[in-house]
Amino acid sequence: MAPPHDDSKLETADESLSASNRPISTVLIIIAMQTEALPLVNKFQLSQAVDSVFPKGVPWVRYHGTYKDLNINIMWPGKDAVLGVDSVGTVSSSLLTYASVQTLQPDLIINAGTAGGFKAKGACIGDVFLVSEVAFHDRRIPIPVFDLYGVGLRQTCSTPNILKDLNLKVGKLSTGDSLDMCPQDESSIFANDATVKDMEGAAVAYVADLLKVPAVFIKAVTDVVDGDKPTTEEFLENLAAVAAALEQAVAQVIDYINGKCIAEL
Ligand code: ADE
Numbered sequence: 001m002a003p004p005h006d007d008s009k010l011e012t013a014d015e016s017l018s019a020s021n022r023p024i025s026t027v028l029i030i031i032a033m034q035t036e037a038l039p040l041v042n043k044f045q046l047s048q049a050v051d052s053v054f055p056k057g058v059p060w061v062r063y064h065g066t067y068k069d070l071n072i073n074i075m076w077p078g079k080d081a082v083l084g085v086d087s088v089g090t091v092s093s094s095l096l097t098y099a100s101v102q103t104l105q106p107d108l109i110i111n112a113g114t115a116g117g118f119k120a121k122g123a124c125i126g127d128v129f130l131v132s133e134v135a136f137h138d139r140r141i142p143i144p145v146f147d148l149y150g151v152g153l154r155q156t157c158s159t160p161n162i163l164k165d166l167n168l169k170v171g172k173l174s175t176g177d178s179l180d181m182c183p184q185d186e187s188s189i190f191a192n193d194a195t196v197k198d199m200e201g202a203a204v205a206y207v208a209d210l211l212k213v214p215a216v217f218i219k220a221v222t223d224v225v226d227g228d229k230p231t232t233e234e235f236l237e238n239l240a241a242v243a244a245a246l247e248q249a250v251a252q253v254i255d256y257i258n259g260k261c262i263a264e265l
Helices: 009-021 034-043 090-102 148-150 160-164 183-191 201-210 233-256
Strands: 026-030 061-067 070-076 108-117 128-136 169-175 197-198 215-224
Touching: 026 090, 026 215, 026 233, 034 108, 034 233, 070 090, 070 233, 090 108, 090 169, 090 201, 090 233, 108 201, 108 233, 128 201, 128 233, 160 233, 169 201, 201 215, 215 233
Parallel strands: 026 070, 026 108, 108 215, 128 169, 169 197
Antiparallel strands: 061 070, 108 197, 128 215
């Protein structure tokens, strides 16, 4: 029997085709830490939204404004209500991405942030990477197929022209909910062939994939994971300077995408 004719599915396919061929209009930038977000808020002269469109009481902060032809929204998950620190990690970033996409209907997601880098894979402090694929390294489920679900490997939006035209390094990203790296995480990161590790990327990619929004990931290296210095010390020492490098790279990407459609990136 022929499958029933489903007009709604056909329309969706047409819509997504035209979406990748019309100029990008609304950009959603997901950033976990305030120190990473503020240089970009200043660069694009964004203002903090006053009447939140999000549920009452959530700490999420939206900075928005127009830059050239783009409607830019930076979403920061805000400070933990009890502890007062940035709400880093996969749980808050996936919730924030979901709610932001539902509300803002962006054409493109940019997940920007800092990351640990592996010098064995060519990463140095201050390098900025455009990520080619993302996976998790702390979701170990040693049962066939669940193991692959745990790793959650996803390709990022293909951006050959950004890579060709901007001076960014390219590498794979591995995500987990810890800043440090235990031996099990280390072997998963190695299996993921990752050059950089962070605490949000694969979670943002999961939601972007669910909701079919193209996503790119820009990660700047604050600490060398396979180096001699303790991670926390090196991270805190370099955070402000590397946030400035991140701002420059994201601004370059924003300038590049202005007036272009997804298929031209
Ligand atoms: N963000 C910055 N440095 C990191 C690291 N070493 N691991 C996870 N996230 C990071």
